[in-house]
Amino acid sequence: MSYLIVGGTAGIGNEIVRRLSSKGNKVFVTGRTQKNLDEINNVDFYEWNSEDENSQLPEISEPLSGIVYCPGTIILKPFKNLTDNDFLYEYTVNLLGAVRVIRKYLPNLKSSENSAIVLFSTVAVQMGMSFHSSIASAKGAIEGLTRSLAAEFAPSIRVNCIAPSLTDTALAGKLLGNEEKRDAAAKRHPLNKFGTVEDIASAAVYLLSSDSGWITGQIMSVDGGMSSVKTF
Numbered sequence: 733m734s735y736l737i738v739g740g741t742a743g744i745g746n747e748i749v750r751r752l753s754s755k756g757n758k759v760f761v762t763g764r765t766q767k768n769l770d771e772i773n774n775v776d777f778y779e780w781n782s783e784d785e786n787s788q789l790p791e792i793s794e795p796l797s798g799i800v801y802c803p804g805t806i807i808l809k810p811f812k813n814l815t816d817n818d819f820l821y822e823y824t825v826n827l828l829g830a831v832r833v834i835r836k837y838l839p840n841l842k843s844s845e846n847s848a849i850v851l852f853s854t855v856a857v858q859m860g861m862s863f864h865s866s867i868a869s870a871k872g873a874i875e876g877l878t879r880s881l882a883a884e885f886a887p888s889i890r891v892n893c894i895a896p897s898l899t900d901t902a903l904a905g906k907l908l909g910n911e912e913k914r915d916a917a918a919k920r921h922p923l924n925k926f927g928t929v930e931d932i933a934s935a936a937v938y939l940l941s942s943d944s945g946w947i948t949g950q951i952m953s954v955d956g957g958m959s960s961v962k963t964f
């Protein structure tokens with residue numbers, strides 16, 4: 733089977749690429765620069781930047797069994813310091829980029845017998861968190877997109893979304909930059925750890941697979957219990 737992982741050169745996306753490739757799938761991968769793909773089999777890389785309107789998504793002629801849209805941003809500021817451009821930037825990378833990708837490859841998904849789309853939100857949509865208003869707004873839009881498209885594309889294409897809590901990738905680098913921060917971050921989660929790329933990629937691969945064949949329109953919390961559990 734063939735999959736497209738947008739933002740598959742780092743972080744969670746790269747782990748998804750590794751898992752799909754190890755099962756013998758063909759994987760089309762995009763990123764702003766090529767990296768972390770050398771030792772992975774059956775991968776085609778294409779440069780694409782969701783911030784750049786002139787950047788062209790690759791032409792793919794074959795059916796796609798699944799697409800995962802991974803590019804994300806995180807501007808954490810008090811509301812009074814957030815500019816229109818901050819909101820537009822987060823909306824462009826997180827929401828509009830996903831819209832453009834899905835529009836472009838809808839025919840490829842339709843020509844596959846069972847196909848699936850996986851998008852990314854954040855725990856900060858379900859829980860109100862200080863300084864998260866621009867990213868939570870953009871990811872809230874992703875959750876709305878997920879449910880709308882799940883309805884519109886049923887029964888042929890399933891559409892689901894993962895809402896992670898803090899996960900150890902470059903995107904979260906500033907929040908997990910030293911031992912003190914890592915320790916505090918782990919303790920904030922009921923399961924006493926922050927996320928790893930493996931924790932999140934396993935959920936994404938499940939949502940792409942026929943094992944989740946009766947699941948669509950869901951926002952799956954993969955967050956160490958953060959959004960739903962309080963330990964005393």
Ligand SMILES: NC(=O)c1ccc[n+]([C@@H]2O[C@H](COP(=O)([O-])OP(=O)(O)OC[C@H]3O[C@@H](n4cnc5c(N)ncnc54)[C@H](OP(=O)(O)O)[C@@H]3O)[C@@H](O)[C@H]2O)c1
Nearest residue numbers: 739741742743744763764765782803804852898899901903
């Ligand atoms: N990490 C967390 O704590 C966390 C928490 C909640 C939600 N999430 C969400 O989970 C998803 C994956 O996050 P991650 O932590 O794996 O991110 P990451 O480590 O920053 O990886 C993002 C991937 O997307 C690509 N990318 C980034 N910006 C792009 C852009 N403007 N245009 C095209 N490609 C771009 C990157 O490749 P290049 O650098 O080569 O462009 C990379 O392959 C994101 O949607 C994020 O919002 C993450």
